[in-house]
Amino acid sequence: MRNPSLHRFATRPGFYFTEDGGADVIVRSETADQVWLSVIESLDDPSAFYQDSIRLFDMPGVSFVDQIHEFPVCTRLIEDQYVRETLFRMEGPNYGLWYVHIPKAWSGMHYGFRVDGAWDPRHGVRFNPYKLLLDPYAKGIDGKMELSPAAFSYECEIKDDRVNGSAFGAMSTVDSLGHMPISVAIDDRDERKHDKDPEHPHIPWSKTVIYELHVKGFTAQAPWLPEELRGTYAGLAHPTTLAYLQGLGVTSIELLPIQAKQNEVFLQERGRVNYWGYNTLGFFAPEPSYATKAAQEKGAEAVREEVLHMVRALHEAGFEVLMDVVYNHSCEGGIEGPTVCWRGLDAISYYRRQKNNIGRLEDTTGCGNTFDFTNTHVVTFAIDSLRYWAKRIGIDGFRFDLGVSLARLNGEFTQHHPFLYALRSDLLLGNLKLIMEPWDLGNLGWRTGQFSLPFAEWNDRFRDTTRQFWLTDVAGGGRVGRIGMQEMATRLCGSADLFATDPGRGAASSINFVSCHDGFTLTDLTRYTNKHNEANGENNNDGSNVNNSTNFGVEGRTDDMTIIARRERAAMNMLGTLLLSLGTPMMLAGDEYGNSQAGNNNAYCQDGPISYLKWDWLYTPEKNWHMHRLETVSKLISLRKSLDLYHQEGFFTRLTQLGLLKPSSRIQWFLPDGTTPMERDWFDLGQRSFAMQLLDASETDVIIVINGVPEDRQFRLPSDSSWTPAWCSAESTGHLPGHGLRVQDFRLSEHQSTWASNVPEDSNIHELVERMQSDPSTKQMQDLTDAFDADMKAVALAEAAQRAAENANATLAGDESDDESGERSETAARGEAVDAGGNAGMTPVKATSASAAEASDETSVEADDTTVGDLSVHSASEESLEEVPEEIPDDNVWTFPALSITLMKQLLN
Numbered sequence: 001m002r003n004p005s006l007h008r009f010a011t012r013p014g015f016y017f018t019e020d021g022g023a024d025v026i027v028r029s030e031t032a033d034q035v036w037l038s039v040i041e042s043l044d045d046p047s048a049f050y051q052d053s054i055r056l057f058d059m060p061g062v063s064f065v066d067q068i069h070e071f072p073v074c075t076r077l078i079e080d081q082y083v084r085e086t087l088f089r090m091e092g093p094n095y096g097l098w099y100v101h102i103p104k105a106w107s108g109m110h111y112g113f114r115v116d117g118a119w120d121p122r123h124g125v126r127f128n129p130y131k132l133l134l135d136p137y138a139k140g141i142d143g144k145m146e147l148s149p150a151a152f153s154y155e156c157e158i159k160d161d162r163v164n165g166s167a168f169g170a171m172s173t174v175d176s177l178g179h180m181p182i183s184v185a186i187d188d189r190d191e192r193k194h195d196k197d198p199e200h201p202h203i204p205w206s207k208t209v210i211y212e213l214h215v216k217g218f219t220a221q222a223p224w225l226p227e228e229l230r231g232t233y234a235g236l237a238h239p240t241t242l243a244y245l246q247g248l249g250v251t252s253i254e255l256l257p258i259q260a261k262q263n264e265v266f267l268q269e270r271g272r273v274n275y276w277g278y279n280t281l282g283f284f285a286p287e288p289s290y291a292t293k294a295a296q297e298k299g300a301e302a303v304r305e306e307v308l309h310m311v312r313a314l315h316e317a318g319f320e321v322l323m324d325v326v327y328n329h330s331c332e333g334g335i336e337g338p339t340v341c342w343r344g345l346d347a348i349s350y351y352r353r354q355k356n357n358i359g360r361l362e363d364t365t366g367c368g369n370t371f372d373f374t375n376t377h378v379v380t381f382a383i384d385s386l387r388y389w390a391k392r393i394g395i396d397g398f399r400f401d402l403g404v405s406l407a408r409l410n411g412e413f414t415q416h417h418p419f420l421y422a423l424r425s426d427l428l429l430g431n432l433k434l435i436m437e438p439w440d441l442g443n444l445g446w447r448t449g450q451f452s453l454p455f456a457e458w459n460d461r462f463r464d465t466t467r468q469f470w471l472t473d474v475a476g477g478g479r480v481g482r483i484g485m486q487e488m489a490t491r492l493c494g495s496a497d498l499f500a501t502d503p504g505r506g507a508a509s510s511i512n513f514v515s516c517h518d519g520f521t522l523t524d525l526t527r528y529t530n531k532h533n534e535a536n537g538e539n540n541n542d543g544s545n546v547n548n549s550t551n552f553g554v555e556g557r558t559d560d561m562t563i564i565a566r567r568e569r570a571a572m573n574m575l576g577t578l579l580l581s582l583g584t585p586m587m588l589a590g591d592e593y594g595n596s597q598a599g600n601n602n603a604y605c606q607d608g609p610i611s612y613l614k615w616d617w618l619y620t621p622e623k624n625w626h627m628h629r630l631e632t633v634s635k636l637i638s639l640r641k642s643l644d645l646y647h648q649e650g651f652f653t654r655l656t657q658l659g660l661l662k663p664s665s666r667i668q669w670f671l672p673d674g675t676t677p678m679e680r681d682w683f684d685l686g687q688r689s690f691a692m693q694l695l696d697a698s699e700t701d702v703i704i705v706i707n708g709v710p711e712d713r714q715f716r717l718p719s720d721s722s723w724t725p726a727w728c729s730a731e732s733t734g735h736l737p738g739h740g741l742r743v744q745d746f747r748l749s750e751h752q753s754t755w756a757s758n759v760p761e762d763s764n765i766h767e768l769v770e771r772m773q774s775d776p777s778t779k780q781m782q783d784l785t786d787a788f789d790a791d792m793k794a795v796a797l798a799e800a801a802q803r804a805a806e807n808a809n810a811t812l813a814g815d816e817s818d819d820e821s822g823e824r825s826e827t828a829a830r831g832e833a834v835d836a837g838g839n840a841g842m843t844p845v846k847a848t849s850a851s852a853a854e855a856s857d858e859t860s861v862e863a864d865d866t867t868v869g870d871l872s873v874h875s876a877s878e879e880s881l882e883e884v885p886e887e888i889p890d891d892n893v894w895t896f897p898a899l900s901i902t903l904m905k906q907l908l909n
Helices: 064-068 215-219 239-248 265-269 293-298 300-316 342-350 376-393 403-407 418-425 460-475 485-492 561-580 625-642 729-733 766-773 782-815 819-838 849-864
Strands: 014-017 023-028 034-042 073-078 083-089 091-094 097-102 110-116 140-142 156-159 162-165 182-184 210-213 252-255 259-261 280-286 320-325 357-361 397-400 433-436 456-459 510-513 584-588 653-655 661-663 667-670 689-694 702-707 713-716 722-728 893-896 900-907
Touching: 023 034, 023 342, 034 097, 064 073, 064 110, 083 097, 110 342, 140 280, 140 300, 162 265, 210 215, 239 625, 280 300, 280 376, 293 300, 300 320, 300 376, 320 376, 320 433, 342 376, 376 418, 403 418, 456 460, 460 485, 460 510, 460 561, 485 561, 485 689, 561 584, 561 625, 561 729, 561 900, 625 722, 625 729, 689 713, 702 713, 702 893, 722 729, 729 900, 893 900
Parallel strands: 210 252, 210 584, 252 320, 320 397, 397 433, 433 456, 456 510, 510 584
Antiparallel strands: 014 023, 023 097, 034 083, 034 110, 073 083, 091 097, 110 182, 140 182, 156 162, 259 280, 653 661, 667 689, 689 702, 702 900, 713 893, 722 900
């Protein structure tokens, strides 16, 4: 007895080239009445299906949709599009799948699907055979959506660039062919094409430093690239681009979405675009617009090849490639949106629906729809897509946008969701870096720390704490704020309160960040108190209003060196906290040198100068503050990578098998006087200066010193070792910790940039270098040092005057009472005033250095002339502030700059 022949078709949807020169094509639609494969050919070329197909002609009163039901294979000519459409009737459904084998297929073939079935919008059913649909598994996509009635499955019209019509109205009979993107078949059966690929870096989590960038925006204005490579995959793979990234020292490049995207209807109505790309059109196809013009003209296969070359180049340079992916929703939007793919194939199966109104979509993403991950086939679709990018393209990890929406069962989040189990159990995906954005817009959508192993998560608590401590608390005086020692210490130690959820889950699960694509850049956090999104065309109503930012006296750019110095110190404090904390740091591209988006904290629709990184600063003749910040950040990244203390994934507080937290022997805490903090110190919001010693038996210990007050402060470091400053945020303004009772000052470099002065005359950037080097507006770096010194001095003078005034008021109150009680009152008042002076808040000073100095002088004069009875009250003069005892108390005393974070390294004997 002979065994029956195996079923010829695959059990997963897709386009499969076969050995006979044809292809098996499979698509899923569980509720359709009929599905056709549509192949599009140019009228200039002979048809590959001439012998198999019946040609259709226009017939009065009979639509082409009625005709295609009659024949298994038929062809029609669309003269206004100058194309030929051949339709193959598919067999099915077989467990929800429709099949067809076509006798001929080729790489670059344009195709799609037409689907017929019920039209009942109020019950969520919207089949429309007049709409040519994308293949959800298409590896290439060509063309883009036009804002026209053809894009919508319901009858509508476009008036004044606005869509008018009801999604619950009659079905549209406008053919969408030629007005919508189309699928492109790509033959990638060559099993040896990856044989010569470089090895993947496979960087451990504990050594990872993530760098988030936009493929186009990173090099769109890069002067080192030829014009044709700017803003492209090839531009990111260019040797000079890779050399810059290596010089910075990051390990893993996280790309904003590079899957094919489509602009939302409301953006098209306003003539804008989705620049970020969080509106996915094709989950297997790369975005064509990021490819070079030459690749775009050659077609989808050349675009894909350019992406492959980019990934190989990054791997060869030693970088991991992580990819931002958006599986929570599609580009089709709400029910009023266009019909591109999933809505036309099987809207009931793909999208979540409101329980009480099945005709409406559930939306936990803010984008109009949410994929239904309770449907096994949606989970399979996402897993297939991820495996394709990992196996075929070479991606090393994924960051999941709005990850909570991917893990909702019956509307509620659970870490035991089937999709999460599918990811962690997959032999390929489970060994990649998987990062969750742990929130969405649904019920109880903020879930930071709740995804469990093996997922890492963006830590928004770290972001907010760091911003508040170094920005808003400093703007409020810098003495007492919302963030105290306990909260800062918790973030520095890896956020065990959030991520120590399972034995074995370590601090590396916390993706620490201060800024990302969504929000202010690091520089704008120090320049703008309020968002400035007017350019987005939404009356500045878009974007978050809660940014924990401050402008230090002037909104936006300024020439005031005092404000510039304060901003630079604050930026370096945040970067220092980011890179010296346990966990996985993530930087936003451009933060390392001070890139700005002019106060726009939601530049998702800004495909232009607002979003593009600016690079002219690289070619100035003298080291500007951009260069100095870049060098300082690169130095700190290198230090972090050199310290084994950061190369472990555990917390500095241990999680036992019973789930209990225990103190670690690897960390000790100190107050400025060298004593161990008491319980009250941890909860004292005025305790903004402390030190954290990290112990390592196999190498040198380090101490991280936080001085969060606006004055230089002495710290007594552990006496069992000698110490040296390895890095300090105050380097940005020309200061270093001093051994003894003074901060060490140094002159910031002003020498010629060696590489810039040696650019050959025939280089394509020679003209730019000459222009920048002749620009007289370049600031001298020493101005930052002088300005910050003057600013801190003005603060100290103002605080001294405040204390003097408090003493005077206390004495006046004492003189008004009788002699005996007045004596007691005066003594008590003096004591209280002294105590208050030691813990007083920072008195706000004027915005400019000139006005600050002026205000200080006036305060000094007024205070010096204050006399109460026989007691003269004097404020501290500038000279008295500089008085320092000549003898150093002991060898363990160091003075740390005001408002700074420092890494001290142990000196081995």
